[in-house]
Amino acid sequence: MHPTITPPAGVEHRLGEATILVTGVDGAPVADARVTVEQTRHAFAFGNIGFELVPLANGEPEAGDEQLAADWLELFNTATLPFYWGEFEPERGSPRTERLRRAAEWFTARGIDLKGHPLAWHTVAPPWLLDLSIDEIEGAQRARIRREVSGFAGLIDTWDAINEVVIMPVFDKEDNGLTRLARARGRIPTIRLAFEEARAANPGATLLLNDFDLSSAYECLIEGVLEAGIRVDALGLQTHMHQGYWGEDTMLAMVDRFARYGLPLHLTETSLVSGELMPSHIVDLNDWHPEAWPSTPEGEARQADELERHYRSLVGHPAVEAITYWGVTDRGAWLGAPIGLLRADGSRKPSYDALHRLVKDEWWLAPTTIRTDAAGRASVRGFRGDYVVRVDGRDTPFAIGDEPAELRVTSPTG
Numbered sequence: 001m002h003p004t005i006t007p008p009a010g011v012e013h014r015l016g017e018a019t020i021l022v023t024g025v026d027g028a029p030v031a032d033a034r035v036t037v038e039q040t041r042h043a044f045a046f047g048n049i050g051f052e053l054v055p056l057a058n059g060e061p062e063a064g065d066e067q068l069a070a071d072w073l074e075l076f077n078t079a080t081l082p083f084y085w086g087e088f089e090p091e092r093g094s095p096r097t098e099r100l101r102r103a104a105e106w107f108t109a110r111g112i113d114l115k116g117h118p119l120a121w122h123t124v125a126p127p128w129l130l131d132l133s134i135d136e137i138e139g140a141q142r143a144r145i146r147r148e149v150s151g152f153a154g155l156i157d158t159w160d161a162i163n164e165v166v167i168m169p170v171f172d173k174e175d176n177g178l179t180r181l182a183r184a185r186g187r188i189p190t191i192r193l194a195f196e197e198a199r200a201a202n203p204g205a206t207l208l209l210n211d212f213d214l215s216s217a218y219e220c221l222i223e224g225v226l227e228a229g230i231r232v233d234a235l236g237l238q239t240h241m242h243q244g245y246w247g248e249d250t251m252l253a254m255v256d257r258f259a260r261y262g263l264p265l266h267l268t269e270t271s272l273v274s275g276e277l278m279p280s281h282i283v284d285l286n287d288w289h290p291e292a293w294p295s296t297p298e299g300e301a302r303q304a305d306e307l308e309r310h311y312r313s314l315v316g317h318p319a320v321e322a323i324t325y326w327g328v329t330d331r332g333a334w335l336g337a338p339i340g341l342l343r344a345d346g347s348r349k350p351s352y353d354a355l356h357r358l359v360k361d362e363w364w365l366a367p368t369t370i371r372t373d374a375a376g377r378a379s380v381r382g383f384r385g386d387y388v389v390r391v392d393g394r395d396t397p398f399a400i401g402d403e404p405a406e407l408r409v410t411s412p413t414g
Contacts, residue, residue, distance in 0.1 A: 010312065010316035011315055011316055013318050014044065014363070014383050014384055015381055015382060015400075016382070016402060017380065017381045017404045018380050018398060018399075018404065018405040018406065019377055019404065019405070020037075020398075020407050020409060021375075021408045022377075022378070022391055022409050023409070024410070025410060025412060028376075029372070029376025030372060031373065032371050032372060033378075033411055035370050035372060035391055036368065036389070036391075037367070037368050037370070038367040038368075039365040039382060039386070039387050040385070040386045040387060040397075041111065041385045042363070042384075042385040043401070044315065044321065044383075044384070044385070045078040045323070046076050046077055046323060046359055047076055047080060047323065047324035047325070048075075048078075048079065048325045048327070049079065049324070049326055049328075050079030050080060050107055051327075051332075052065075052072075052328065052329055052331070052332065053069055053079075053103070053106070053107075054100070054103045057103040057106035057107070058099055064345075067346055068328065068329060068342070071352070075356055075360070076328075077111070078112065078114070078322065078324065079107050079112050079115070080117045080268075080324055081103055081114060081116055081117065081156065082117065083148060084123075084124035085120075085121070085125055085126050086124040086125050086126045086127065090126060092126070092128045095147070097151060101155070105155065108155055113158070115208075116148065116156045117163070117210075117268075118159075118161070118162065118163035118210065119144070119145045119149070119160065119162065120141055120178060121162070122164070122167075122171050122178035123173075125177050126177070129178075129180075130175060130177060132177065134181060134185075137180060137181045138185070145161075145194060146200070146201045149201035149202045150202060153201070153205070157206060158206040158207075158208070159205060159208065160210040160268065161198050161207040161209065161210075162194040162209060162210070163211070164212060165182065166215075166221055167213060168190070169182040169186075187224075188225055188230070192228065195230050195231065205233075207231075207233050207234075208235065208236040208268070209222065209232050210268050211237070212238035212240070212269070214238075214254055218258075223261075234263055234264040234265065234266050235261065235263050236266050236268040236269075237254070237266070238268055238269040239269065240269055240270070241270075241271060241272050241306075242273050242278040242339070243277055243278045243279070243285075244273075244277050244280070245272060245306040245309075248309060248310075248313040251310065251313060252313055252317060255319065255320065259317070259319035264319065265322075266320075266321065266324070267314060267323040267324065268322075268324050269326045270323055270326060271325065271326040271334070271339040272303050272306050272307055272310065273299065273337055273338055274302070274339070274351065275337075276296070276299070288335070292336075293337050295343055295349065299338065300351065303350070304349065304350035305354075307354055308354045308355070308358065311323065315358075315363070325341070328340055328342055329341075331346075341355065364383065365387070381400075384400050385400060389407060391411050392411050392413050394409075
């Protein structure tokens with residue numbers, strides 16, 4: 001007998017099975033035992049940035065932060081924390097480690113997995129790198145990676161090892177040390193140093209190559225990296241859609257192109273607008289600066305529809321294992337855009353409710369009670385992730401994964 005969700009179309013590959021064997025204290029199977037199964041977590045990474053909650057974690061809450069945290073924790077299981085080097089270490093030798101450590105501890109205490117973003121990037125780079133030679137920039141970058149990855153091991157074990165390398169050597173918005181380094185050393189050697197140092201600092205870490213440029217240039221870069229023998233654990237794909245939803249066909253065609261490398265795909269930066277769309281002629285999203293960019297009722301309805309379609313299509317693709325939405329609230333959102341799932345005043349947009357229905361209703365096994373058969377067994381089928389089984393008032397955790405699992409539970413009254 002299988003207590004189960006009815007598998008929604010397109011996500012059957014996310015399901016798994018487990019068998020629960022209930023025995024008495026004498027080891028004999030207990031027939032007709034009452035077994036309650038409850039899901040507690042998805043294996044799929046439903047993520048969001050945790051930037052807005054860093055002040056709260058450090059005892060510096062703004063008005064509304066407690067409710068913001070509650071809404072965040074109700075929906076997401078993975079947080080991205082900001083390790084932008086120029087903000088993390090504005091003065092050489094004085095990193096703001098403890099502030100992010102407290103934030104990391106706050107999230108992990110609440111069962112949230114963490115990713116650090118990014119270890120190497122040409123934007124928000126520390127200005128003091130410009131006073132160094134190329135060799136010194138490389139040495140400083142290597143030391144920075146070792147320090148953060150080893151120092152946060154056990155708290156943060158997933159990292160964007162290096163960010164936006166396609167454009168890195170030719171970036172011309174501002175002078176910075178990483179562009180100088182990538183121009184002098186080349187893209188692949190710069191990627192190698194980031195992955196080598198991070199891997200040495202935490203051999204068990206999950207390390208991503210991440211980029212917004214999803215053209216063939218990124219494919220060529222990935223192929224060069226893999227041919228060079230650099231071990232990449234997952235590919236990061238950024239999908240900020242301030243100019244409008246790309247649509248399922250375009251999105252899935254792009255995902256298919258990157259899935260052919262046989263690596264897990266993480267949609268690392270996803271956003272959809274609930275107001276006016278940015279004009280399509282803007283090439284660099286950073287170049288549009290409206291005086292105000294409000295959320296609108298029409299835009300919120302559109303955002304909710306597009307968000308649901310976006311998540312359905314991506315969760316339905318077997319190569320995708322993580323989606324990170326880029327901000328839970330419009331308050332302080334990137335570019336001032338209305339991309340949050342909450343309005344600036346903290347109220348929920350329809351998009352929050354739409355995603356909640358998917359993650360915690362349609363794609364979730366609600367508490368379900370079943371009875372064991374004559375052999376003391378009960379089977380459960382549900383989304384891969386963490387569960388608890390309750391027998392005689394005692395909770396035992398277990399997981400549903402890729403392979404069928406068996407859990408033995410002792411009933412003191414059986």
